[in-house]
Amino acid sequence: MKKHKFYLYPHIYFSKVDDGKLLLYSTISNLFIENNSPVCCELIDEIYKPENLGVIDLTDKFLNNRIVTDFINQIVEQNFGKLIDFKPNMPKLINLLPILNLQDDIDRLKQDQERDIGENALNYLNELNIYLNNQCNLDCSYCDCYYKQTKSCYKDIKNAYFQPDKIKEILDSLTYSSLKKINFLGGNLFLYPFLNELIELLKEYNFDFHYWIHIENLSNNNPDFDQNKDIVVNFPVNIELVKQYIGTHKDDKKSTYHFLIENDSQYNEVESIVKATGIDNYQITPVYTGNNLSFFEENIYLEKEDIFATLIPHRIIFCNQKLNSNHFGKLSILSDGDAKANMNTPAIGNIYNNSILELIATELNKNTAWRVIRDKKPCNQCLYQYLCPSPSSYETVIDKPNLCHVKA
Ligand code: SF4
Ligand code: SF4
Known part of the structure; x- marks a missing residue:
């Protein structure tokens, strides 16, 4: 594989469990991909690291692993994510992945002394x-x-x-x-x-x-x-x-x-x-x-x-x-x-x-x-x-x- 950048589309939901199993679920097509390989889990974790802004460079560690390349091919084929050819001087790519950020999240309301938890509560x-x-x-x-x-x-x-x-x-x-x-x-x-x-x-x-x-x-x-x-x-x-x-x-x-x-x-x-x-x-x-x-x-x-x-x-x-x-x-x-x-x-x-x-x-x-x-x-x-x-x-x-x- 040539050098690539890799990302998941924002409509993909990702979950994992402790033993390295992962699920990618398309909230548009209702298709899902499951994988049991810890290295694939590591790959997806990289995408979600805040400093990577949703896009990663595929390093040799991933590219030289057949399990990972098969997994990436499956992701691309099912329209869950995309590979982009790396070009010198290409600008930093940003992929805004959806994160949970409910404005009225109760735990945050509790921390916010300025706001009263009862504010608008009747509307709940x-x-x-x-x-x-x-x-x-x-x-x-x-x-x-x-x-x-x-x-x-x-x-x-x-x-x-x-x-x-x-x-x-x-x-x-x-x-x-x-x-x-x-x-x-x-x-x-x-x-x-x-x-x-x-x-x-x-x-x-x-x-x-x-x-x-x-x-x-x-x-x-x-x-x-x-x-x-x-x-x-x-x-x-x-x-x-x-x-x-x-x-x-x-x-x-x-x-x-x-x-x-x-x-x-x-x-x-x-x-x-x-x-x-x-x-x-x-x-x-x-x-x-x-x-x-x-x-x-x-x-x-x-x-x-x-x-x-x-x-x-x-x-x-x-x-x-x-x-x-x-x-x-x-x-x-x-x-x-x-x-x-x-x-x-x-x-x-x-x-x-x-x-x-x-x-x-x-x-x-x-x-x-x-x-x-x-x-x-x-x-x-x-x-x-x-x-x-x-x-x-x-x-x-x-x-x-x-x-x-x-x-x-
Ligand atoms: S599938 Fe069963 S164990 Fe898993 S979240 Fe649903 S109810 Fe819980
Ligand atoms: S379930 Fe039967 S016994 Fe109980 S309140 Fe209703 S009608 Fe009466």
């Missing part, structure tokens, strides 16, 4: 869940499992509920925020003693309100509210009654059905409901009950092909390095006022003592959920650490940091 909130009450007369077997994994009702022996004036105070405090979606959950919302007052109150606001109701708590005598209904359907369920309900409410464009399934046969039951009713306004959510790990291992755990099934833009990879995309911006306020950034984590305050802004600032500082990333074993020793989606509540309830077949 993108979804608020308010549990109006916790009473319900049904007796679902896994009531204490669902809400820890997805949005769902749950009941509690504490008979707590929100006063409408507190809800008004919360809504007023968010009027000028960028928050759109507010979910109301229970218990059974129809046992909430101020439901009619709440329905009237919400008419004064422009948020996107959603009521979460279990299908068996719906009846013909329910108060009429012109808001989105998110209808929870778990199993076992009377399939014929569900079909009948959906069939008679087919024109209700504001309803979404949330089927919580534990195994393949429940999945098949949902399919039969969907086929019989022709609905498309539904979601299927797997739930872990403590007894169905094999269902998760077969259907939810990631394979390497799943990680690369769709293009992962650089923006998402950077996000995964700093934020938890499942939890960030979501706040839940329970019927006793306790506030949580995730239903599996300790309360970060209480709405009767703390404003929403204070709760957000506390979460940004304490990081119970919003910035939990894949920085622990085994993910921090995996090439796909930040290509994988952020940890979800499933990892917490299954008590395993990686739900994948890539690493044991």
Whole structure:
């Protein structure tokens, strides 16, 4: 090989692990190159040294190594990088490689005494869940499992509920925020003693309100509210009654059905409901009950092909390095006022003592959920650490940091 300069294109993401394995991933073509040779890792490390400004001279050390030259040829062929013939007196080349530099990076905010961590913090909130009450007369077997994994009702022996004036105070405090979606959950919302007052109150606001109701708590005598209904359907369920309900409410464009399934046969039951009713306004959510790990291992755990099934833009990879995309911006306020950034984590305050802004600032500082990333074993020793989606509540309830077949 002649003398060359060599660089990687800015759309290439690079990761490596301690034993010298490396991954180059194209955030444009979704192609990747893996290599196990420490000398190739050294080559790419050189490119990322700040003093090299993203471009290196290929020295004899690299040019005389067949493993490296094969690797470079592969990079050039796949359009991951470029070789340039060296010419005497050629100007210094600069290749601006993307680096993580979030302007509002929380760690830097903490260091910056001039700025307050609460500044603009309300704008981080993108979804608020308010549990109006916790009473319900049904007796679902896994009531204490669902809400820890997805949005769902749950009941509690504490008979707590929100006063409408507190809800008004919360809504007023968010009027000028960028928050759109507010979910109301229970218990059974129809046992909430101020439901009619709440329905009237919400008419004064422009948020996107959603009521979460279990299908068996719906009846013909329910108060009429012109808001989105998110209808929870778990199993076992009377399939014929569900079909009948959906069939008679087919024109209700504001309803979404949330089927919580534990195994393949429940999945098949949902399919039969969907086929019989022709609905498309539904979601299927797997739930872990403590007894169905094999269902998760077969259907939810990631394979390497799943990680690369769709293009992962650089923006998402950077996000995964700093934020938890499942939890960030979501706040839940329970019927006793306790506030949580995730239903599996300790309360970060209480709405009767703390404003929403204070709760957000506390979460940004304490990081119970919003910035939990894949920085622990085994993910921090995996090439796909930040290509994988952020940890979800499933990892917490299954008590395993990686739900994948890539690493044991
Ligand atoms: S309907 Fe909801 S709150 Fe009631 S028992 Fe079932 S899961 Fe729990
Ligand atoms: S070990 Fe972690 S980062 Fe690696 S594939 Fe599994 S879940 Fe993803």
